[in-house]
Amino acid sequence: MSEAKFTVESLEQRLAAGPFNRWLGFKVLKIGDGELExxxxxxxxxxxxxxxxxxxxxxxxAIIDVAADYAIAIELGRPVPTIDIRVDFHKAAMxxxxxxxxxxxxxxxxxxxxxAYVYDKDGALVASGRGTYYTAPPPAAKPKNL
Amino acid sequence: MSEAKFTVESLEQRLAAGPFNRWLGFKVLKIGDGELExxxxxxxxxxxxxxxxxxxxxxxxAIIDVAADYAIAIELGRPVPTIDIRVDFHKAAMxxxxxxxxxxxxxxxxxxxxxAYVYDKDGALVASGRGTYYTAPPPAAKPKNL
Amino acid sequence: MSEAKFTVESLEQRLAAGPFNRWLGFKVLKIGDGELExxxxxxxxxxxxxxxxxxxxxxxxAIIDVAADYAIAIELGRPVPTIDIRVDFHKAAMxxxxxxxxxxxxxxxxxxxxxAYVYDKDGALVASGRGTYYTAPPPAAKPKNL
Amino acid sequence: MSEAKFTVESLEQRLAAGPFNRWLGFKVLKIGDGELExxxxxxxxxxxxxxxxxxxxxxxxAIIDVAADYAIAIELGRPVPTIDIRVDFHKAAMxxxxxxxxxxxxxxxxxxxxxAYVYDKDGALVASGRGTYYTAPPPAAKPKNL
Numbered sequence: 031m032s033e034a035k036f037t038v039e040s041l042e043q044r045l046a047a048g049p050f051n052r053w054l055g056f057k058v059l060k061i062g063d064g065e066l067e068x069x070x071x072x073x074x075x076x077x078x079x080x081x082x083x084x085x086x087x088x089x090x091x092a093i094i095d096v097a098a099d100y101a102i103a104i105e106l107g108r109p110v111p112t113i114d115i116r117v118d119f120h121k122a123a124m125x126x127x128x129x130x131x132x133x134x135x136x137x138x139x140x141x142x143x144x145x146a147y148v149y150d151k152d153g154a155l156v157a158s159g160r161g162t163y164y165t166a167p168p169p170a171a172k173p174k175n176l
Numbered sequence: 177m178s179e180a181k182f183t184v185e186s187l188e189q190r191l192a193a194g195p196f197n198r199w200l201g202f203k204v205l206k207i208g209d210g211e212l213e214x215x216x217x218x219x220x221x222x223x224x225x226x227x228x229x230x231x232x233x234x235x236x237x238a239i240i241d242v243a244a245d246y247a248i249a250i251e252l253g254r255p256v257p258t259i260d261i262r263v264d265f266h267k268a269a270m271x272x273x274x275x276x277x278x279x280x281x282x283x284x285x286x287x288x289x290x291x292a293y294v295y296d297k298d299g300a301l302v303a304s305g306r307g308t309y310y311t312a313p314p315p316a317a318k319p320k321n322l
Numbered sequence: 323m324s325e326a327k328f329t330v331e332s333l334e335q336r337l338a339a340g341p342f343n344r345w346l347g348f349k350v351l352k353i354g355d356g357e358l359e360x361x362x363x364x365x366x367x368x369x370x371x372x373x374x375x376x377x378x379x380x381x382x383x384a385i386i387d388v389a390a391d392y393a394i395a396i397e398l399g400r401p402v403p404t405i406d407i408r409v410d411f412h413k414a415a416m417x418x419x420x421x422x423x424x425x426x427x428x429x430x431x432x433x434x435x436x437x438a439y440v441y442d443k444d445g446a447l448v449a450s451g452r453g454t455y456y457t458a459p460p461p462a463a464k465p466k467n468l
Numbered sequence: 469m470s471e472a473k474f475t476v477e478s479l480e481q482r483l484a485a486g487p488f489n490r491w492l493g494f495k496v497l498k499i500g501d502g503e504l505e506x507x508x509x510x511x512x513x514x515x516x517x518x519x520x521x522x523x524x525x526x527x528x529x530a531i532i533d534v535a536a537d538y539a540i541a542i543e544l545g546r547p548v549p550t551i552d553i554r555v556d557f558h559k560a561a562m563x564x565x566x567x568x569x570x571x572x573x574x575x576x577x578x579x580x581x582x583x584a585y586v587y588d589k590d591g592a593l594v595a596s597g598r599g600t601y602y603t604a605p606p607p608a609a610k611p612k613n614l
Contacts, residue, residue, distance in 0.1 A: 047226050048223065048224045048225060048226060048232070049220055049221050049222070049223040049224070049226065050221055050222055050223060050224050050231075050232035050234065050235060051224065051232070053221045054234075074195055075195050075196055075199045076195070076196055077194065077195040077196060078194045078195075078196050078197065079194060080193050080194060080195065085196075086194070086196035086197070086238065087238070087241050087258045087261070088196065088200075088234065088235075088237055088238020088239070088241050088242065089196060089234075089238070091234055091237040091238065091241065091261065091263070092232065092233070092234020092235070092237065092238065093234070095233050095234050095237065096234065111265070112233045112265050113264070113265060113405070113433060113454055114262065114263060114264040114265065114305075114406065114435075114454050115233070115237065115262070115263050116260065116261070116262045116408065116554045116598070117237070117260060117261050117263075118259070118260040118573070118574075118581045118598065118600065119257070119258050119259060119260065120573075120574040120576075120581065121574075135556070135558075135593075135596055136556075136558040136559075136593060136596075138558075140432075140456070140458065141405060141433070141456070143406075143556045143558065143596070155573075155574060158573060158574075158581070159260075160554070160556065160598070162405055162406050162454060162556065164432070164433070166432065259551070259579060259600055260552065260581075260600050262408045262452070262554065264427070264428075264435045264452065264454065266427075266428040266430075266435065267428075281410070281412075281447075281450055282410075282412040282413075282447060282450075284412075286578075286602070286604065287551060287579070287602070289410045289412065289450070289552075301427075301428060304427055304428075304435070306408070306410065306452070308410065308551055308552050308600060310578070310579070312578065339518050340515065340516045340517060340518060340524070341512055341513050341514070341515040341516070341518065342513055342514055342515060342516050342523075342524035342526065342527060343516065343524070345513045346526075366487055367487050367488055367491045368487070368488055369486065369487040369488060370486045370487075370488050370489065371486060372485050372486060372487065378486070378488035378489070378530065379530070379533050379550045379553070380488065380492075380526065380527075380529055380530020380531070380533050380534065381488060381526075381530070383526055383529040383530065383533065383553065383555070384524065384525070384526020384527070384529065384530065385526070387525050387526050387529065388526065403557070404525045404557050405556070405557060406554065406555060406556040406557065407525070407529065407554070407555050408552065408553070408554045409529070409552060409553050409554075410551070410552040411549070411550050411551060411552065
């Protein structure tokens, strides 16, 4: 495992630069041992079912995507485009902040696989998933003289 | 294909009952021929990258989940719990409303598969995916006397 | 849609070059209109359940992977590495040959998405799925002098 | 974690009852700590590419499906129908037996999620994935008099 390219502060700042990530209220809890831990801050807008009031699956999918992506970012120094994701929903997530724990399954020079698990405020697993991410250098990063 | 259990108006109303679906600004464009067509209304909060300004993958995943779920709902008369989803990202979705077209791949009495395609305002495919949904009757729907 | 880079005969020959594809007994039924149609030839070894005798899901997953891959191959002129696949199982596939229909969802210069549907001998949908494929030129294809 | 419903011997026997699982040459290496470890025995028929001779992705997908399914089986006492799977391919698997390590991500009374990792003979991760399995009691298991 290479050294982390972000600190808790610099990663949180990077996340806060994106409007939707800011809207999800991400806090970085831990970077280390090849694992990233994020908190997302609950808001009323997350609710899908007005009676039972649990969180929309799309919110959990977004959190899994971000956590897995940034687990790669702490190795690469930048977030990367998502190619595809799979998300499994395990349990209704009732109102409250959630914690995502993510790690890289396999890093590659062209694409990588990372996974994340999301827990509710009582520590119950509410969703998990994995994605394929595009890790090849972006066109802009290629040397000008080639 | 059974008859649609929702009209454009009743489905839009049902969608608007959920805070996150309301936040995504869903309009129902078409119900019929076993296909559902929804529009989601762009907002600045959708942006993931402040420079290039394209839409967060989590937003597209949420739209795919909702469209596929409601393609089932128009057959069953109610939206259903998502068991899992897969989403493929094909192209950066630039600012603007998006259109989702969804249909049921296979309806079952215990679970069903449905898919959705999302297009940007120029008609380009930006994401697509499919999910497994739990279609068994909810506990509350069971007759009281059993 | 670009012109097909394989004929029915040349694609069948290419498939037969690989031991496991040969074992699956692929016949090419149709290439055209952006869609590929393959038949896989049932054998007793496919059975998972000795009593009910339906086909192993792994066999159906392999057939979906191959059909989706070769839908890309007819555009690119070569099969490509699979990055990931998702397969949904819709119905037990009883003994008998199966037909796979595949097409490209989105072709890209780095990776592509393709999907396939598998039908039993009565035309019932037994499984379907989609995969992400690595379409960048292989290292060996790079000019030697770079 | 409930007690294992199979021993190494009884699970290996159960696996060997199915023709395709027998063809894959499964040996049970370990049951315990909520994890199942299987070995699948390489054969020439696994090869996809006659020049480079690596194993077909469909074989790895089948192994992942079986390992994840039987991780559930050791808790439930029976293998269960696969609803859907996702498989990520990390590295070409060269000729040789492979080891699969599987565990249950979340057990449920209607459906469950399980995952598996596949390693080559040098211990390198070649593929991984997860599936949703149908855990509700089969119709045949319902009491006759209801």
